[in-house]
Amino acid sequence: MTSSFLRPPDARWARSTITSLKWVSGLAAAIFVAGLFIAPQRSWSGFLIGFMALTGLALAGPVGLAFLSLSGARWSRRLESVPRAMARALPAAAVMGLVLVAGVHSLYEWSHSAIVDIDPILTAKSSYLNAPFFSVRLVVFFTVWLLATRALVRVSEQSRDDAPGDRHRRLRTAAIFVLLFAPTWSLASIDWLQSLDPHWFSTIYALVTLAGLGVAGMAAAIVLVVAADRRGEVTAAQYGDLGALLMSLCLFWGYIWYSQYLLVWYTNLPEETPWYIARLSNEWGLLTKLSCLLCSALPFALLLFRRLRRSRTALVRISVLVLIGRLVDLYVLAGPPLMGETPRAGVWELAPVVGLVALFFLVAIEGLRRTAMGATRPSPPSVATAASAAAPSAAPSSAAVPAA
Amino acid sequence: MSRRIHVALYTSEEKLLGALRASRKAGLTVLDVMSPYPIHGVDDLVGIPRSRLPAACLAGGLLGLGLALWFQYWTSSVDWPIDVGGKPWNSLPAFAPVAFEMTILFAGLATIFGLLLRSGMLPGRSGVIRDLRVTDDRFALVVTRPDAAVTDTELAQLWRDTGAVEHRDIVEREGDR
Numbered sequence: 001m002t003s004s005f006l007r008p009p010d011a012r013w014a015r016s017t018i019t020s021l022k023w024v025s026g027l028a029a030a031i032f033v034a035g036l037f038i039a040p041q042r043s044w045s046g047f048l049i050g051f052m053a054l055t056g057l058a059l060a061g062p063v064g065l066a067f068l069s070l071s072g073a074r075w076s077r078r079l080e081s082v083p084r085a086m087a088r089a090l091p092a093a094a095v096m097g098l099v100l101v102a103g104v105h106s107l108y109e110w111s112h113s114a115i116v117d118i119d120p121i122l123t124a125k126s127s128y129l130n131a132p133f134f135s136v137r138l139v140v141f142f143t144v145w146l147l148a149t150r151a152l153v154r155v156s157e158q159s160r161d162d163a164p165g166d167r168h169r170r171l172r173t174a175a176i177f178v179l180l181f182a183p184t185w186s187l188a189s190i191d192w193l194q195s196l197d198p199h200w201f202s203t204i205y206a207l208v209t210l211a212g213l214g215v216a217g218m219a220a221a222i223v224l225v226v227a228a229d230r231r232g233e234v235t236a237a238q239y240g241d242l243g244a245l246l247m248s249l250c251l252f253w254g255y256i257w258y259s260q261y262l263l264v265w266y267t268n269l270p271e272e273t274p275w276y277i278a279r280l281s282n283e284w285g286l287l288t289k290l291s292c293l294l295c296s297a298l299p300f301a302l303l304l305f306r307r308l309r310r311s312r313t314a315l316v317r318i319s320v321l322v323l324i325g326r327l328v329d330l331y332v333l334a335g336p337p338l339m340g341e342t343p344r345a346g347v348w349e350l351a352p353v354v355g356l357v358a359l360f361f362l363v364a365i366e367g368l369r370r371t372a373m374g375a376t377r378p379s380p381p382s383v384a385t386a387a388s389a390a391a392p393s394a395a396p397s398s399a400a401v402p403a404a
Numbered sequence: 405m406s407r408r409i410h411v412a413l414y415t416s417e418e419k420l421l422g423a424l425r426a427s428r429k430a431g432l433t434v435l436d437v438m439s440p441y442p443i444h445g446v447d448d449l450v451g452i453p454r455s456r457l458p459a460a461c462l463a464g465g466l467l468g469l470g471l472a473l474w475f476q477y478w479t480s481s482v483d484w485p486i487d488v489g490g491k492p493w494n495s496l497p498a499f500a501p502v503a504f505e506m507t508i509l510f511a512g513l514a515t516i517f518g519l520l521l522r523s524g525m526l527p528g529r530s531g532v533i534r535d536l537r538v539t540d541d542r543f544a545l546v547v548t549r550p551d552a553a554v555t556d557t558e559l560a561q562l563w564r565d566t567g568a569v570e571h572r573d574i575v576e577r578e579g580d581r
Contacts, residue, residue, distance in 0.1 A: 237445075258500065265497050268489060306458075 060217020464514020
């Protein structure tokens with residue numbers, strides 16, 4: 001049996017990729033800063049979309065770890081360095097969250113007292129939807145996520161499969177994480193995205209954004225697994241499992257999207273329909289259809305084929321489609337209240353999105369290089385490596401599973 | 405026509421898998437493996453060809469989808485149209501949940517009935533269990549010698565090497581299976 005973690009990605013490849021990603025995100029940051037003076041509202045719109053993408057991808061790491069621990073999954077233990085590397089982008093997302101606070105007035109209607117004062121509904125909501133409380137909540141969310149993620153990552157690094165105490169610790173940490181994550185993510189997605197349309201609400205909205213987080217996070221994880229697995233250590237069967245997970249998350253995304261749409265369509269209430277009318281007319285309608293196609297229908301149909309599910313090249317291509325689909329999805333969720341009837345995607349909107357997604361992959365690949373290297377070295381933090389070297393066949397049932 | 409088959413019993417999954425590899429290497433034809441619980445990846449080792457059940461699953465799913473859409477269309481726009489909240493009679497969004505459920509139901513039923521039919525597990529039939537203890541704590545390997553390429557002594561040696569706790573030969577007549 002090979003080491004219990006993926007080996008680090010090819011050093012030369014990692015270095016050159018990180019360098020080019022640094023250039024991309026640096027250039028994007030420069031454009032964003034320039035945009036703050038030239039076209040502030042458009043730059044902030046792009047920043048919000050990029051920030052949601054970055055936060056979702058970073059949180060997908062601990063969320064994935066938690067769900068794998070809670071379901072007692074053993075097949076994925078060797079791949080856990082990937083969600084841990086994704087979680088490393090969370091501090092960067094927190095910093096970007098603090099930057100977002102500066103853009104509140106360019107983004108959110110409810111932050112303008114002139115509008116709130118003449119609007120009874122917004123006045124009634126103003127004790128919750130106001131800039132200071134918004135900022136406090138943002139800090140609380142990120143503090144909770146950072147602390148819970150740190151605990152989860154530490155447990156994942158240190159635990160072994162065959163130690164019952166470790167298994168219990170994994171389970172407990174994951175359960176606590178999920179209990180903390182569910183309410184904070186609900187409130188955060190209402191704060192950051194839903195409150196762009198402050199008159200509208202949907203009780204399933206947090207699930208819609210969670211499905212997006214899941215589908216994009218899984219796609220990013222697959223891209224990172226393939227990037228790290230340049231020697232072909234991951235078996236076709238394991239790729240098949242990853243592909244099946246992506247397929248089910250694509251189905252979940254479509255299911256949740258439709259669950260929200262169906263109820264609004266069916267009841268046809270004047271306070272609910274405007275949100276969809278804005279997103280289903282003009283070019284926005286095309287983009288909505290494109291997001292449904294890329295996040296759900298197309299990858300689901302392709303992944304039904306076992307041959308594609310088990311092929312790393314096909315999986316990466318499908319995952320990239322899903323990631324693009326998720327960006328379109330975020331664009332459609334956030335766009336209409338910010339841009340009006342016609343979608344705008346010029347350099348001011350695109351630069352922050354590209355820059356923040358590049359920042360995510362930059363941090364994650366760097367993390368993959370470090371955690372994977374740390375695991376193969378017999379230095380202090382590797383309790384797991386030392387213990388498994390001392391007792392190579394302590395877990396016969398897991399060690400003897402044929403590698404096919 | 406009859407053939408001789410050989411059954412060897414093991415006490416653990418690992419020994420069984422080892423014996424499985426060894427007997428394939430020695431040129432024996434592996435007929436079956438029996439274990440108290442499913443062993444991950446064993447079907448690849450036995451050399452069972454890929455299942456065609458997914459095709460039955462897909463066909464069932466498409467049939468369920470088509471039937472559900474057709475039936476809802478027929479009831480709500482042809483046979484007994486009712487105005488519900490001013491929606492058009494033929495309202496595809498409203499049909500989607502039932503169509504989704506029926507797709508899953510038919511796909512599931514097609515898979516399970518396809519499995520029962522193909523494996524011959526119909527009412528009144530019982531499977532061949534070579535040794536009752538495989539339902540408890542024994543693992544059985546069932547092999548045959550294709551053209552007597554392996555001699556009796558070689559076979560006995562193989563069972564000894566792989567740690568079989570028991571082995572026995574059965575002469576099977578046509579129609580026994």
